Structures are given as C-alpha cells and as structure tokens.
Amino acid sequence: MPQTSSKPILRFAPSPNGLLHIGHAFSALYTWNAAAALGGTALLRIEDTDPERSKPEFVTAIIEDLHWLGLHWPEPVMQQSTRFDIYAAAGNDLRDQHLLYPCFCSRSAIAAASTQTDPDGAPLYPGTCKHLNRGEQIERLKRGDPVQFRLDTTAALSRVGMLTFTVVGPLVTDRPQIRHARPERWGDVVLQRKGTPTSYHLSCVVDDAAQGITHVTRGRDMEPATDLHVLLQMLLGLPSPIYHFHKLILDDAGRKLAKSRGSENLASLRAKGWTPKDVRQAVGL
Structure with missing residues (x-):
C-alpha cells in the first residue's frame, strides 16, 4: 500500500550498472537539498530490474559514495529486484484493461x-504486431518466440482524455504550474518482456506510489518520460507527484555525463584527493 505522510517525500533512484559519476552526485545532492527546502525527506531507491547489468558491488559502491557525500536516508532501502511480483500485478491490471x-x-x-523516432531518439515502433489476430498471437506465444508486451497508447489515451501534470521551477519551492502531457510521442512502448515483468516506466510509477513520493526531481532529459508516467498513473489509479526538472552536468563536449561513455566516477575523484566540498563546488551546490 502507498505510504502516507504529511511531509514531502522525494527519492534518488540510481541503477547499479556502474559507478556513480559527478552528474549523479549533482542529482543526489539536489534531491536532498530540495527535500530540506520543502521540510521533507529524501529516500534512496535502487532500480536494479536488469539482472544482466545490475551488480551487488555497484549497490555497495552507490551507498558508499552517497554516505561519503554526507547523505543519509531512512532504512530499509527499496530494491526493485525484490518487487517483480508487484510489477507483474500492475501489468496484469493493464492486460485486464486490454491495453x-x-x-x-x-x-x-x-x-x-x-x-x-521517439523522444530518446530511438526508432518509433510502427505497430507491426498490433494487428496480429488472436490465433497467431497464441501460436507464437506457445512456440516460445521472443516476446515483449507493448502498451496500446492510442487505446489508453481514449480512456483518460486530456492529461496534465504539475511542475515547479526553476526552484522546487516555486509556485506550481500545470503542463499538458503528450505520451503519444512515445508510441506503443514496451512495458514488459518475457522473463522480466516490468520496464523502467512501469516500475517507476508503481514504486513512486508505493513510497508515497510527493515530489520527483529529475534531469531535464527525463522530462518527456514524465508524459508517459502520467498516463500510466491514470491507468493504474495511482497518484501523480509534483515534478521538477533540474539542469544536467555536461562534459567538455557539451554532452550529458554517462557511465557508457566512461565519465569519471566519484571513487576515482576520491582517490585523487577530492573532498565532498570539492564535488559540491564543482556542481554548483
């Protein structure tokens, strides 16, 4: 059941598929600062639904890095890998709605x-399998063909009508504003795969509700995903938090820092003699 609280609750939710870099440090520090400004609490959540890339040693490293930065949170820490049955139930809800x-x-x-292309620049799904007849679907599922399950976004939008969400900025304490959501630009996104009953989008909205998250602070690159999250919240009967989109920390080439590009991690900076104060100064906090 969702937690209830009279105080704001925020969260920092890294994936343990590598070491945290200075961009992650900014996002974490920003979230804890925002929680303090709102008189609330910041939680740590580990988003480890990818069994191939998520490693226990990275979970340990994340916790060590955040403690080194001086950040603390209520225990226990939610780990998504322990909640697959809950995500499967949410997916079953959408199946029952024929979505x-x-x-x-x-x-x-x-x-x-x-x-x-979708907002992330990936090819937009053209709907090839959307019109397969039921018999062919069943036959291919019985055959064990690789399968993923997509949201029928057009049908979903016909159920909910116009979608809006609440945004604050440029400070998290600013006056809320209403923004229209446009999830149709994502097309029919994958929400579940064979053997993995969730996706980032599905588990994110389910866990935000379960933890009673009132404010979501996320990088500006995640703003388009919010449109899809608002749609899922409506379909699943979940509350929608207030959203705030913060700046991104960029490299010398003007690109967002990324584990995949080998952006220097906090452990490396610490080994070079950096202090938490150095990190805060580097990111402007």
Missing part, C-alpha cells in the same frame, strides 16, 4: 520499418 499486446519484432526489424 497490452504481444510484440515479436526484433530491434533490427523495428529500425528497418520505422520512419520516426
């Missing part, structure tokens, strides 16, 4: 057939 359908397309097939 999920099986897709058997490979990434290469989607890229070859797609003429548009």
Whole structure:
C-alpha cells in the first residue's frame, strides 16, 4: 500500500550498472537539498530490474559514495529486484484493461520499418504486431518466440482524455504550474518482456506510489518520460507527484555525463584527493 505522510517525500533512484559519476552526485545532492527546502525527506531507491547489468558491488559502491557525500536516508532501502511480483500485478491490471499486446519484432526489424523516432531518439515502433489476430498471437506465444508486451497508447489515451501534470521551477519551492502531457510521442512502448515483468516506466510509477513520493526531481532529459508516467498513473489509479526538472552536468563536449561513455566516477575523484566540498563546488551546490 502507498505510504502516507504529511511531509514531502522525494527519492534518488540510481541503477547499479556502474559507478556513480559527478552528474549523479549533482542529482543526489539536489534531491536532498530540495527535500530540506520543502521540510521533507529524501529516500534512496535502487532500480536494479536488469539482472544482466545490475551488480551487488555497484549497490555497495552507490551507498558508499552517497554516505561519503554526507547523505543519509531512512532504512530499509527499496530494491526493485525484490518487487517483480508487484510489477507483474500492475501489468496484469493493464492486460485486464486490454491495453497490452504481444510484440515479436526484433530491434533490427523495428529500425528497418520505422520512419520516426521517439523522444530518446530511438526508432518509433510502427505497430507491426498490433494487428496480429488472436490465433497467431497464441501460436507464437506457445512456440516460445521472443516476446515483449507493448502498451496500446492510442487505446489508453481514449480512456483518460486530456492529461496534465504539475511542475515547479526553476526552484522546487516555486509556485506550481500545470503542463499538458503528450505520451503519444512515445508510441506503443514496451512495458514488459518475457522473463522480466516490468520496464523502467512501469516500475517507476508503481514504486513512486508505493513510497508515497510527493515530489520527483529529475534531469531535464527525463522530462518527456514524465508524459508517459502520467498516463500510466491514470491507468493504474495511482497518484501523480509534483515534478521538477533540474539542469544536467555536461562534459567538455557539451554532452550529458554517462557511465557508457566512461565519465569519471566519484571513487576515482576520491582517490585523487577530492573532498565532498570539492564535488559540491564543482556542481554548483
């Protein structure tokens, strides 16, 4: 059941697929500062739904880095890998609403057939499997073909009508504003895969509700995803937090820092003699 609190609750939710870099430090520090400004609490959540990339040693490293920065949180820490049954139940809810359908397309097939991109720049799903008849769906599922389950976004939007969400900025304590959501620009996103009953989008909205999150602070690059999250919240009957989008820490080439590009991690900076104060000064907090 969702937690209830009279005070604001925020969260920092890293994925343990690598070491934290200075961009993560900014996001964490920003979240704890925002919680303090609102008179609330910041939680740590570990988003480890990817069993191939998530490693226990990275969970340990995340906790060590955040403690080194001087950040603390209520225990226990939620780890998404322990909650697959809950995400599966949310997916079943959407299935009962006839809003999920099986897709058997490979990434290469989607890229070859797609003429548009989603907000992340990935090929927009062209709907190839959306109109498969039920008999073919059942046959391919019985055969064990690789499958993922997509949200029928058009049908979903017809259920909820116009969507809005609440935003504050440039400070988290600023006056709230209403913004219109446009989840249709994501097309029919994948919410579940064979063997993995969730996706980032599904587990995020389920856990924000379960933890009673009142304010979500996230980088500006995540702003488009909020449109989709608001849609899922409506479909699943979950509350929608207030959103705040903060700046990104960029490298010398003007790109967002990323583990995949080998952005220097906090452990390396610490080994070079950096202090938490140095990190705060570097990110402007």
